[in-house]
Amino acid sequence: MPIQTEHDPRLKKALKTRHISMLALGGVIGAGLFVGSSAVIASAGPGAFITYAITGVIVALIMRMLGEMASAQPMTGSFVDYARMAYGKLAGYSTGWLYWYFWVIVVGFEAVVGGQIINGWLPSIPVxxxxxGLLIIMTALNxxxxxxxxEAEYWFAGIKIVAIVAFLVIVGAYVLGLWPDSTATFSNLTAHGGFFPHGVATLFTGVVVVIFSMTGVEVATIAAAESAEPGRNIRRAVNTVMIRILVFFVLSTFLIVVAQPWTEIEPGKSPFVATLEKIGIPGAGTILTVVILVAVLSVLNAGLYTASRLLFVLAGNGEAPQWIARVNRRGVPVWGVLVSTLVGYGCVVIAALWPDTVFLFLINSSGAVFLFVYLMICASQLKLRSHWEREGLLKFRMWGHPWLPLLVTATILAVLVSMAIDPSTRVSLLQSVIALAIIMLTYPIFVRNRLADSGPGVTPPRKQPV
Incomplete structure (x- = not known):
């Protein structure tokens, strides 16, 4: 079976521009921002917003590289297909299965988190x-x-955006002294141990933590392939990445550390809740808990979608069982959704039976996987750029080629090295490497007697209307 180099006609182009736009806007907002930012502030101090800015620039540049490729050749498999085109079938196979593995584990994890949130309101129902139940609902939706x-992601993202904009308006007014009885002061940036209380190095070590909270921005490029104008929607999504990150991550973190001394932020407790409670907003904890639940449901929805499309692409290239590529009359890869959901069910059961052993291993082993994917995006762009330029396919260009892509590649490698050095992240990196090794070892099982290996190299793309 030939390698797919364009949108598969079996998938319906039913996503509207507003769907892709809202997915791009709200897809990056999750529990990693609402809760995980507490650990970053505790580690870096008031300068935590700079850590978010540095990481945001890295992620935005990766998205720019992906946008260049996706705009030139919109494909359902996105960076998986580009890896295959640039470096051969093993690269595409490994990238696809790694990313699928990452998402199905995340789906199981987020289902458990959602169960814990609702269990807090309904303690009589086991987590x-x-x-x-949440997985079944999201499966039916997909x-x-x-x-x-x-449509579901449109409303999920809309709720998250409204919540964070409301937060920015309220806390912004508090910080500027426009709120009654405001005690906010810009001296909070330096008065409690200085701007860098634990040293300048913490700004960069925090990148390892922050980059995890920004995963998912690339999902919009996969979804755009099922829209009527994939090239236009991809460019729009990529162009807004920097603004989204600056507003949602950098500005919100800056306002938090100005509104109160950073020493009052407790790791593990949402700094958004803590800030609203300090201002005196009634029911702040409950409101944010509902928003976090919406974020969890959003990740479940997007995770199942992404995992099913990756299986569809892998099956279409002979790298997964062929029956997974079947679609129903509505253009949905049913078996891809069901297989991904089954893994999610398995993760939920494992979390209930072996939370501190098997489930912990699964979570840790997916920790650095997306960094490997980001690395492959960079490598693919560096390889494909000159070829597509000669073919006249480039409609959207990465800045500063090749130096900026090389710098981003070196930065990702530095993050991986930091994970290897840091005892708290070393296990996660090691287990992610084990997961990668296992996936690569399974390659001959799937491709034997199915495909003739064409070896590494660029597969000339065909022009297509977008």
């Missing part, structure tokens, strides 16, 4: 029962049609 996925 695992609630988690399975099986209906790609438009139902897009």
């Amino acid at each position: 695992w029962v609630i988690a399975l 099986l209906m049609s790609v438009e139902s996925f897009g």
